[in-house]
Structures are given as C-alpha cells and as structure tokens.
Amino acid sequence: GDSVTQMEGPVTLSEEAFLTINCTYTATGYPSLFWYVQYPGEGLQLLLKATKADDKGSNKGFEATYRKETTSFHLEKGSVQVSDSAVYFCALSDRSSWGKLQFGAGTQVVVTP
Amino acid sequence: EPEVTQTPSHQVTQMGQEVILRCVPISNHLYFYWYRQILGQKVEFLVSFYNNEISEKSEIFDDQFSVERPDGSNFTLKIRSTKLEDSAMYFCASSSGSGTGNPYEQYFGPGTRLTVT
Numbered sequence: 001g002d003s004v005t006q007m008e009g010p011v012t013l014s015e016e017a018f019l020t021i022n023c024t025y026t027a028t029g030y031p032s033l034f035w036y037v038q039y040p041g042e043g044l045q046l047l048l049k050a051t052k053a054d055d056k057g058s059n060k061g062f063e064a065t066y067r068k069e070t071t072s073f074h075l076e077k078g079s080v081q082v083s084d085s086a087v088y089f090c091a092l093s094d095r096s097s098w099g100k101l102q103f104g105a106g107t108q109v110v111v112t113p
Numbered sequence: 114e115p116e117v118t119q120t121p122s123h124q125v126t127q128m129g130q131e132v133i134l135r136c137v138p139i140s141n142h143l144y145f146y147w148y149r150q151i152l153g154q155k156v157e158f159l160v161s162f163y164n165n166e167i168s169e170k171s172e173i174f175d176d177q178f179s180v181e182r183p184d185g186s187n188f189t190l191k192i193r194s195t196k197l198e199d200s201a202m203y204f205c206a207s208s209s210g211s212g213t214g215n216p217y218e219q220y221f222g223p224g225t226r227l228t229v230t
Contacts, residue, residue, distance in 0.1 A: 036221075043204060043223040044156065089156060093219075099144055099208055100169055101219060103156040 002027045006090045006104035014112055021075040021107045023090035031092040033066055033073040038087045080111045115139040117222035119205050125228045126195055134190045134225045136205030143210035145188045149201040195229045202226050
C-alpha cells in the first residue's frame with residue numbers, strides 16, 4: 001500500500017540555519033503530496049502542497065518539489081527562525097482513495113536562538 | 114476564513130464509557146474525515162465519509178467506532194466502549210470535493226484530546 005517515510009528527528013539547529021527534512025513515498029497511482037506543520041499544543045496546518053510531478057510548493061519561506069523520478073518531496077527552508085520550531089509531517093493523498101491522507105512519522109524541528 | 118471546529122477540546126472518560134466527539138466542518142465541504150494521533154506517534158487515518166455514508170475506513174475503525182452526520186452541520190465520531198488505548202488526539206478534517214485545484218485538500222480542526230482512565 002501507499003506509504004510515506006521521513007527522516008527521524010529531532011532536528012536541532014540555530015536560527016538562520018538551512019533546514020532540510022527528507023521525505024520519500026511509495027504509491028501505486030499519482031498522489032498529491034503535502035507538508036503539514038503542528039506547532040506545540042495545536043492541530044495540523046497545511047504548509048504547502050504539490051499535485052503533480054515537478055510542481056514546487058512554497059509557503060512562509062518553505063519549499064518542496066515533487067520529484068517523481070526519486071519519489072521524494074523534501075522540505076527546505078533557507079533561514080529558519082525560532083518560530084519554525086514544530087513537528088513537520090509529510091503526507092500523500094491518492095485520489096483513488098477518497099483523499100485519505102497517509103502521514104509520515106513526523107519530524108520535530110527545534111530552532112535555538 | 115472558514116475553519117473546522119471541534120468540541121470539546123479535552124475529554125476525560127472512564128474505560129468502558131461511550132464518548133461522542135463533535136466536529137463542524139467547513140460549510141460547503143462534502144468530504145469528512147477522522148484521524149487520530151496517539152501521543153508521540155504518527156497521525157493515522159480512521160474513516161472518510163461522503164454522501165451520508167462511509168467511503169473508506171481503516172483497520173483501527175472497528176465496530177466500537179461509528180460516525181454520523183446528524184444534521185447539516187455536525188459530524189460526529191462515537192466510541193461505544195472506550196479502552197485505555199483509545200487515548201489520543203482526534204482530528205476532524207473536511208475537503209470540498211469539487212472546484213479547482215485538489216478537491217481533496219483537507220482542512221483540519223484543532224483536535225480533541227481524549228483521555229481514557
């Protein structure tokens with residue numbers, strides 16, 4: 001079945017550092033790919049998305065490119081802030097499955113001043 | 114901006130009791146979902162609901178669980194006889210099912226933390 005694998009955390013880095021969180025997926029169809037963010041004590045917020053190969057999703061300085069050839073959707077940000085400390089979830093949705101989201105395990109990111 | 118709301122934010126119940134978690138999806142959305150997140154673990158799909166019936170459900174969603182859309186606005190998840198292992202954060206989500214872009218893009222509520230003692 002479909003699945004998502006993302007790098008384990010926690011990832012600890014200093015303010016203004018470059019952030020990469022790796023995400024790879026397995027899917028039989030042509031999924032849409034998402035990054036969700038969960039700030040401490042809050043629910044899930046959609047950070048960005050990409051619906052087809054080579055699409056680049058971007059939001060709040062974060063970017064991710066849908067790479068079909070490597071089945072990847074890595075999240076990047078050039079200069080993180082303390083406020084980016086959160087858990088980041090990679091997810092996929094196969095349109096043949098009524099939009100059900102399959103989530104990765106989540107990666108906790110801690111940004112220190 | 115429209116949002117998904119959930120009540121209560123925290124529910125404490127004793128093992129064996131029935132609980133109902135409530136959600137109000139975004140008003141023009143057609144697809145509804147429940148997910149759960151056991152503390153420290155990944156978010157897991159429970160069930161999707163469309164046109165007043167279940168579209169898909171996971172292995173977790175056994176006979177102890179049920180969902181209902183009792184009126185035009187609420188979407189509920191019922192657990193008939195709670196177990197300790199049902200303790201988790203439960204998220205409701207909805208999607209439009211139509212329009213441009215990804216019709217299945219899901220908007221999540223803030224969650225209900227269920228604690229079974």
